[in-house]
Amino acid sequence: MIADELVQLLTPEGERVEHPEYDTSLGRDEILSFYRDMVIVRRLCNESTSLQRQGQLALWAPLQGQEAAQIGAGRALAPTDFTFPSYREHGIAWTRGVPPKDMLRIFRATTTGGWDPQRYRHSLPTVVLGDQTLHAVGYAMGVQRDGADEAVMTFFGDGASSQGDVLESFVWAASFNAPVVFVLQNNQWAISEPASLQTKIPLYHRAHGFGFPGVRVDGNDVLAMYEVARRALERARSGAGPTLIEAYTYRMGAHTTSDDPTRYRVDAEVEVWRHRDPIERVKALLVREYGVARANFDDVAAEAETLALQLREDVLAMDSPDPLTMFDHVYAEPHALTEAGRRELAELVTGGRA
Amino acid sequence: MIADELVQLLTPEGERVEHPEYDTSLGRDEILSFYRDMVIVRRLCNESTSLQRQGQLALWAPLQGQEAAQIGAGRALAPTDFTFPSYREHGIAWTRGVPPKDMLRIFRATTTGGWDPQRYRHSLPTVVLGDQTLHAVGYAMGVQRDGADEAVMTFFGDGASSQGDVLESFVWAASFNAPVVFVLQNNQWAISEPASLQTKIPLYHRAHGFGFPGVRVDGNDVLAMYEVARRALERARSGAGPTLIEAYTYRMGAHTTSDDPTRYRVDAEVEVWRHRDPIERVKALLVREYGVARANFDDVAAEAETLALQLREDVLAMDSPDPLTMFDHVYAEPHALTEAGRRELAELVTGGRA
Amino acid sequence: MTMARALNEGLRRALEKDKKVLLMGEDIGKLGGVFRITDGLQKDFGEDRVIDAPLAESAIVGTAVGLAMRGYRTVVEIQFDGFVYPAFDQIVSQVAKLHKRSDGVYTMGLVIRLPFQGGIGAIEHHSESPEAYFVHTAGLRVVACSTPNDAYWMIQQAVEHDDPVIFCEPKSRYWEKGEVDLDGPSNGLFDAVVRREGVDATVVAYGSMVKTCLRAAEVAAGEGRSLEVIDARGLSPLDLDTMARSIEKTGRLLVVQEAPPSASVGSEIAAALGERCFYSLRAPATRVSAYHVPYPPSRIEDAYRPSVDRVLDAVDRVMEFE
Amino acid sequence: MTMARALNEGLRRALEKDKKVLLMGEDIGKLGGVFRITDGLQKDFGEDRVIDAPLAESAIVGTAVGLAMRGYRTVVEIQFDGFVYPAFDQIVSQVAKLHKRSDGVYTMGLVIRLPFQGGIGAIEHHSESPEAYFVHTAGLRVVACSTPNDAYWMIQQAVEHDDPVIFCEPKSRYWEKGEVDLDGPSNGLFDAVVRREGVDATVVAYGSMVKTCLRAAEVAAGEGRSLEVIDARGLSPLDLDTMARSIEKTGRLLVVQEAPPSASVGSEIAAALGERCFYSLRAPATRVSAYHVPYPPSRIEDAYRPSVDRVLDAVDRVMEFE
Ligand SMILES: Cc1ncc(C[n+]2csc(CCOP(=O)(O)OP(=O)(O)O)c2C)c(N)n1
Ligand SMILES: Cc1ncc(C[n+]2csc(CCOP(=O)(O)OP(=O)(O)O)c2C)c(N)n1
Ligand SMILES: [Mg+2]
């Protein structure tokens, strides 16, 4: 894949397009279920934003605009694959079966994790940019040693692509021919910094310099994302090595709820991308090509609504943890200094002035 | 420059070869002076090795085999350019005018530096792999801000090419279009690790993934190294941005005097490269094409001999520094804790049991 | 003005005074930094002097080193304390050692600004206290400001200083107001300052904990106890003279820090003064620190960071010694 | 056998006992590492278990983290102490925090071997003592061996331990011989051990300095002074009980380390015991450290590293207190 144009199977208008190398393997029901996933994660994202506005969350990092990139990649995964996210991969977490309320724990600041990564085969949010990419490659080296038929997928952004750890993970993936798929969601912005500050050429080219394929996909086209991710995962499982997928997409919302994009980007740009909405185009396809009825879409909307209300309920019910839990699981076996702290705080809570 | 074969203007047998993009701009006298430089740095290198064997140096990192890569690149520099070496660039130091005895101070362990980097516009040996590449890019950003007609050149190896700092320096050089030339001396080995462990494809390709040109040169061909380096430096000074030069060469000796290559590489490989010797081919050219007389070569050998003897003399005369100098230049202004140490050691030296 | 504003004004003055001064960091341009410390500076001084950096801390510090070699003085902004670690090698192996390695030829006159400590309800990696790592490292200088006036003057003094300075800013105090005396600095960059006089015990703190200790001192006063509160300000070097003088008067020492206890700045102060003031200390030099655990979810950070009550509990303990 | 050989044998035992144990590092395969600690292990256990790593410390540690998530126990070799800093972020932000972040689901059972301290006449970056950085970091454990027997058993205990262990090896002692008791370890991984009994002063040291202090104790004995020498072994956690018990007997404490003094392990030991043994200490807890300067050119390293004479000078000082 050296072609400079991006892989697209569905236009913003919902028209199918031919691609020399990729074709849709999906039927009506699957496409509808992708649509469902995208609608739900967007709805949950919006609910989370308003929960933050209402002071129920410390912070929220919206995925709006990146639903196709994440649902497409996430749905391509086999249950046995393992994923290593950054902090905005709520859509991936959804496809891995992580309960929405667990995704929000870290944002309610009641934990630094949120779920059992082994249970969902989805690792924890990684806030230090790029660190998770090396974990993914190391995990993939373990898969190789186990002779398992599994692939690993890791996610990072256009900004993180400049971090040494991400670039070292390319060196290692290539050197060990590790079964890992790198999904770079190029949403055009790293907080206030445009992707053009990180690179002057398309980011997927970077893979070629390290000796493995890189491909740019229309990250707002869930059909293309799915097919490209699926093939890259198969390639990894077959022992053919790593792939870099650059999902060309856009961060429609603020970087996080504490960000103010009006300081650094113009609405016109956002408008352009609004016309490339990842959900609308699938809806158009479903209507035109499969005659999906209004009712089906209403059902999805209703389901999303219910889930959103459930999420709100669950979040409001989330209490602050007992302060003494800060001493749990710091070490697998007791550490004298940590235990001394536990005793001190316990006394303060009971006996002390506190 | 995407061509996969390397740029060569002079065969191991000393035959000139045509190259579509590069041609020699050098005449007899210059080529002879390149020959002289190579013979001298090799002779000084051998002297240093024996000085180490005789316990006069703590360590020595031989450059043998890489004379052409270094003299070719070094001679292409303008006096106003600035260079950032790793620890094996004795040939570069020579072209910058650093006195040989100063190059050996660090290896005699009497200092961690050795010379005035501003005076020779040649920075100090950098032992932590790759760190210097970022200094080079930062310095180049300063050159840009000064609007100066200068270029920066930095050196690192095939092993160091895997370090995050080196890869980040590529990101930065590209993003700021910095006037820097990266010279990667691929001498096939990183101590005991073959270059194939660091990469599965030619290393110069890496530059393309970051958006600037990479070129592989026969690093044992001083004419080719010179021309490619000269053009890359001009390119940098002209504001066209960075270039990566992969000098394809070989480490004929041990990694350092504490290394034992017999544990990890076969003599046959060394033999192959012995036939690609960077000095012999130039000598052959000078004899055949310019009829340079035996006497000229003898003169060079004699000069090298004199310099080697001088170096030995100078090294033997190098005393250990006064221990109290460890407190000098730690800070530009006195630091209480450092000064307390100075007083304590001073007392120990005089009053104490020591 | 607020500390955030004072830092902004101080940086503006530094940029005006010396053309060789540059600012570099993530999002410090149009956005003005996530805390707006550099608000408006790129607009006024241009993109060549207020540089939005690609996303790599090691490269930010490493290129600042190269710029220093070229004679520039770069003020680096690390967006949050927890993101300084990727630059650790450049800081410890290069920034701290190049002046020495070059026998004084290279001047590492750069400043690394570190919004540090917690208390802002943030997610992980945004509330760390990494100062001990730098205080342990020879070749670096480390300071922490605690008031807008200090912020305004100390940042300028740090920029003018020829040694590399790790400049710690207590982000939880960014929005608190205080008087700024524009006439001139009243203290040296590394001087400890007595913020409140007292006779019963000496309380040494820095950054966010200075205010916490001043509050504790007020409560203690109500209980008839007179605490002397010292703002260390300089962490490397430490102004031990000022602290020792106070201990001679009070005979008791409390060191309060937001960092975890082990091999910390608090350990250094307690060990150094314990040795130096052996005869004047009537109670053991006592540390009040965070706990030996990773920074907890911010919902419970108040139990992790030393509180007024924890300081007072420690005061009770040291006062039990006659 | 030598400490180097003992480590080699210990690693061999670890590889034999548990198929999930891997070794990873630069040049550890055919070369057997620059110190030959892994000599012959790749030949016997294969390239999949004894892995020659590409040249990037952050990646070595970062991939070891991923391998731990997959259930492997990787023993990482950092070629020299001075090259651990590029991996600092992975160690501090990930290795130290992932067990906590995952509520105990991820086991970070990895070992980071660090040939540390100086005394081998090396060039820069090959003689550092970075232990304080890790002792300050919650979530890590840190140990230092000082004898072949400890090297043999402690490395196996570290591999079996479920927490991440920074394993510090005093490279200047690699070639010194000592008895190795193959029957079983006589101490826990973190226990401090009294190496020599005495009554006048307690001397705590670790790594290379243990031998230095034992030599000093002999000289002191000739001068009629009886020093109790304790090998700390565990640096995080510290075995303060053993040290305190000794101080109750001797009433004096000296802490000897090769690291620079500021915010160091020595500071922690002095501060912690100064507080805990306030009544039994008849002299100030006193530190003997390297100086607050970058590691000097090795031609003069003997003046930088605490020597027998410097230890004895410090003994003289603490003995002056009645
Ligand atoms: C090492 C590190 N440096 C800085 C930050 C602060 N930070 C958080 S997100 C972000 C921008 C990341 O942009 P990108 O990688 O494109 O991901 P996106 O937010 O667009 O999904 C920055 C600078 C961080 N989290 N980690
Ligand atoms: C960060 C770091 N890690 C490890 C080392 C130890 N080391 C010194 S040289 C070397 C091999 C470097 O190989 P290469 O980059 O190819 O340069 P060459 O020695 O071949 O010139 C290693 C591993 C180091 N100096 N720095
Ligand atoms: Mg982005």
Ligand SMILES: [Mg+2]
């Ligand atoms: Mg090499």
